[in-house]
Amino acid sequence: MNKKKVPFQKTIFVCTNVREGGRVACGNPGRGGLELCESLKRAVKEKGLKGKVRVARSGCLDLCEQGPNAFIYPGDEWASGITPADVPEIIKKLTS
Numbered sequence: 001m002n003k004k005k006v007p008f009q010k011t012i013f014v015c016t017n018v019r020e021g022g023r024v025a026c027g028n029p030g031r032g033g034l035e036l037c038e039s040l041k042r043a044v045k046e047k048g049l050k051g052k053v054r055v056a057r058s059g060c061l062d063l064c065e066q067g068p069n070a071f072i073y074p075g076d077e078w079a080s081g082i083t084p085a086d087v088p089e090i091i092k093k094l095t096s
């Protein structure tokens, strides 16, 4: 194993899990997880944060009904029910 320092100042993990068969999931059509992830990626690029902040898709974070869900690493905050209107606030947190 090769170990090294985390290459990003902050990473936000956004659940984009998709489920078929009617079970709720953040990445299902109409749930907003995929769109949120893309909005965050766009905002990171626009703010010149690429290379410092990483937006990463995650699998299920186990609070599916409350999604879309995301958390920032390092940090101790979890966000649920995120909408596109929340992106600017999230970007602030990613740079603080």
Ligand code: FES
Pocket: 015, 016, 017, 018, 024, 025, 026, 027, 059, 060, 061, 062, 063, 064, 065, 067, 068, 069
């Ligand atoms: S599908 Fe997103 S938390 Fe489970």
